[in-house]
Amino acid sequence: MSWLQKLLPPKIKRADNSVRKAIPEGLWSKCPACEAVLYRTDLESNLSVCPKCGHHQRLRARARLDMLLDDEGRFEIGAEVIPVDPLKFRDSKRYPDRLVDAAEQTGEADALVVMQGAVKTVPLVVACFEFEFLGGSMGSVVGERFVRGVRTAVEQGMPFVCITATGGARMQEGLFSLMQMAKTTAAITQLARRKLPFISILTDPTMGGVSASFAFMGDVVIGEPGALIGFAGPRVIEQTVREKLPDGFQRSEFLLEKGALDLIVDRREMRDKLAAVITLLMREPHPGG
């Protein structure tokens, strides 16, 4: 025992892991950016944005939809579409087993949740990626649910919003997942034809096949602060070019600077901004008069 440890009163000595587990789980949370210890209720009431440093934590799809949409008139689209294993894919694990595990962990059947609803009384369809489900990867189900969401928006004459949080295409569905890039992007053309806005909100992370398909085809492309957004992952780039990546590379602020994003919106202002942008595009009065 060192002199410092001897000096510390027993109560604030670092407890070992078994003791730590005894604390009710999830009461406190540490901000991954500034390491501030936050009371979870405070964090949640702040939409999982650190009140100390403004770091935007990752969100589950349903939590995000819940904070974005008005309470009234929500219903889900495309939940009937569920995954299969077209290639009998197996690595160290079978793909169907991975799907079952992911479903148990997340309570979702796949990585996209689509809802019709309203934001500040402005009706719309929102698709939201669930990053916790196999890294939010895009396979056949994500593609089909996305298309069904777009179709509903077209039929109802509503704008379509997509919130991405994904590592890219789903390897376990091979070329079927690559083709989802073409499928989802083609669907977006139907909105464009009818002059219905497509707003793309890119959150942490938005990479690979999703980034390189519909994500940047938004009429307005919004980034959340600090989100990692890009085509190739930073590690792959570093290995390829064998040099250190610039500070803040592939973050929202970097993309804004390079001209790739229209704007960066703080999550706590997302409802207001989204409603404002949509009503401007649709030549409708500002929501709420």
Add this chain to the structure above:
Amino acid sequence: MKTTFLDFEQPIADLEAKIEELRFVQDDSAVDISEEISRLEVKSLALTKELYGKLTPWQIALVARHPQRPYTLDYVEHVFTDFQELHGDRSFADDHAIVGGLARFNGQSCVVIGHQKGRDTKEKIFRNFGMPRPEGYRKALRLMKLAEKFGVPVFTFVDTPGAYPGIGAEERGQSEAIGHNLFVMAELKVPIVSTVIGEGGSGGALAIAVGDQLLMLQYSTYSVISPEGCASILWKSAERAADAAETMGITAARLKSLGLVDKVVSEPVGGAHRDHRAMAQSLKRALQDALRQLTDLTPAQLVERRFERLMDYGRYKEQAIA
């Protein structure tokens, strides 16, 4: 050109070396050994047929990357006439990993676009190993719009390990460039016939391959991620690339059976690199057939048909929601 043999072709290489040796002695030999030579030639051909009849997906991936495999400009030479290469994206640079321009196909005007790899070290670097940057995709887009404006069909040739993962590429919007191509190709009002001639590497391949007909050469591959990339993520080891190639389903035959490819174009015995001219001739016939199926469609029908094709991609099931 002396054929380069891949590791699994060692038995053929040995045989060919023997034939070469005999040919050399034949010149100043008193005995006639031409019979022996032709006997060995028959044997070599049979051996090649046998080996190529049971290639594993990983071996096919190696053939698809063969250093002597015909590249886009080789097909341009043998399949098209009057090629006028057009350069640049009109805003940043000319990307040498994608070539394109105007040409004639059976006398008719068309636009040709394809990834281009290099043969020797110098050209490989010049072509960036066939890995385009955003300006390459933007050049392709510009040429497709040119085709649309003048009502001529587009032929694209896919042969890339993938879009280039570099700092500048990200800064200039690699994602946006690829996505924009997918968006515009979905609605382009002229026929698009795409052929995977070598490596179809992920989004960087798809960015010039959305169209009305998708052809694949017999020993080409098309995949969402390279076998090495897949293996290093899922098995944590690039050594398992052969397993990844097997399970991902990257070969022309497998993708045809999955309904993702319209036609597989047969290659000469021993692969396209053994006979560029023969390969080009059979590709030309396949392109004719593919184009013929599209020529009677009005632009509106064409776009409608393409849209339905795109919407059909994917395998899932539907269940009643409680």
